[in-house]
Amino acid sequence: MKKTTMMFVASAVLMIMMTACGYGPPSASTSSSNSSSNNTIVVGSKSFTESILVGNMMYDLLKANLKGVTIENKSNLGGTMVPWNAIQSGQLDLYCEYTGTGLVDILKQPVSHDPNATYQTVKTQYPQKFNIDWLNPIGFNDTYAIAVPQSVANQYHLKTISDLKAVASKLTFGAEPEYFSRPDGYAGLIGAYGLQFGSKKELNVGLKYEAVASNQVQVIDVFSTDGQLTKYNMTVLNDDKNFFPPYYAAPIVRESTLKAHPEVATILNKLTGKLDNSSMQQLNYQVDVQHKSADTVAKQFLISAGLLSA
Incomplete structure (x- = not known):
């Protein structure tokens, strides 16, 4: 979901700090670089619980299934534009994005109330404009x-x-x-x-x-x-008239990363259909209300879903 209003100031500060650390907007000298070139894949996430949870899941899945590759987890980066700038510059290889955010905030297109049309638009235009691919939607719609x-x-x-x-x-x-x-x-x-x-x-x-x-x-x-x-x-x-825009979550990955490690798509698409709104709500509850660590909750979910060995 587009949860940027309350994080705007914090994200702006983070963007300044992260620019100094190499996570700023892409430049001519950095836009062609990619962490996969040194056999490392960097997973990122935004700075709210749900994004951190899914980021941890993707990190755990890649670490367990992608042998001979170093997997790094850069979680809690900030609002939408921080990981977005990082993936464009090659400082991140992938993170979880929302279809509505991609359509409106990144592609600057009008809001759509059609979930499939929204997904098809971002899936088609991201590779054309940014050399970044959308993988399969995970299943939940945080709208x-x-x-x-x-x-x-x-x-x-x-x-x-x-x-x-x-x-x-x-x-x-x-x-x-x-x-x-x-x-x-x-x-x-x-x-x-x-x-x-x-x-x-x-x-x-x-x-x-x-x-x-x-x-x-x-x-x-x-x-x-x-x-x-x-x-x-x-x-x-139930929003039976589809008034609210769709914000389905899905991994987005640099095309250069997928070219170097094509199995990444297969591994991450294992999440497809495993998380609906109810189950995602329960995981957020465990972290936000019961104060469990996001890392622990993510691992326990993957184990219970049969995606990770205990």
């Missing part, structure tokens, strides 16, 4: 979503966002101020689904779940794989 407490879902028999229409007038919708000001946020949501909530409440992004727990609000905007959804026993309503 925006609408959630209610399970008790509310049970009370009103809510399974889809459309189901809210009949009862919205009885409920209060809560979200961060930005969500109410974005055209693809609250206004777009109620327009697409014909919703009329009884009231709405602006909330600090860190207090949304507490507001639900105290019944100040009954409906909130969330990220679909957020571990807090498990902690607060929330039900994510």
Whole structure:
């Protein structure tokens, strides 16, 4: 998911620091270099739990299955542009990206609500423009979503966002101020689904779940794989009109890396179909709420999925 708003300042600082360390934007002297040239593959990740988890999984899979090659893990690098600049310059070989981020933030194209069209666009244009390939989608879609407490879902028999229409007038919708000001946020949501909530409440992004727990609000905007959804026993309503853009996760890899080590694609594509929104949410929960290490959680998942030996 495009989780850049809260990380913007931190990412800017990181980009300055990492430019000094060789992770800056590509230049004429660095754009043709690649870590694979010295038989090393460098895996990266962004600076939020989910990206770090998937980065660790890719690192573990490559280390276990790619013999004679040194695998390095450069996790927690920063927001989208930090690993993106690093993979372009050859300082990274691969990391996990999201289709919606690739389409809008990197290719600068309009938002699409068609998951397959979004994937096909990034899969086609990345090799043409950047010599970087998209591998198979892993399975989970970390997009925006609408959630209610399970008790509310049970009370009103809510399974889809459309189901809210009949009862919205009885409920209060809560979200961060930005969500109410974005055209693809609250206004777009109620327009697409014909919703009329009884009231709405602006909330600090860190207090949304507490507001639900105290019944100040009954409906909130969330990220679909957020571990807090498990902690607060929330039900994510199905976006039955495909209002929210798709943000399916997939590994992206430099073509030069795949040319040197073609088995990388086969190894990483083993993740395909192994992680849906629910299972990714549970892994995020283990790290963010139960405070387990991302490295341990990633390894345990791979073992349980039959992708790594204990």
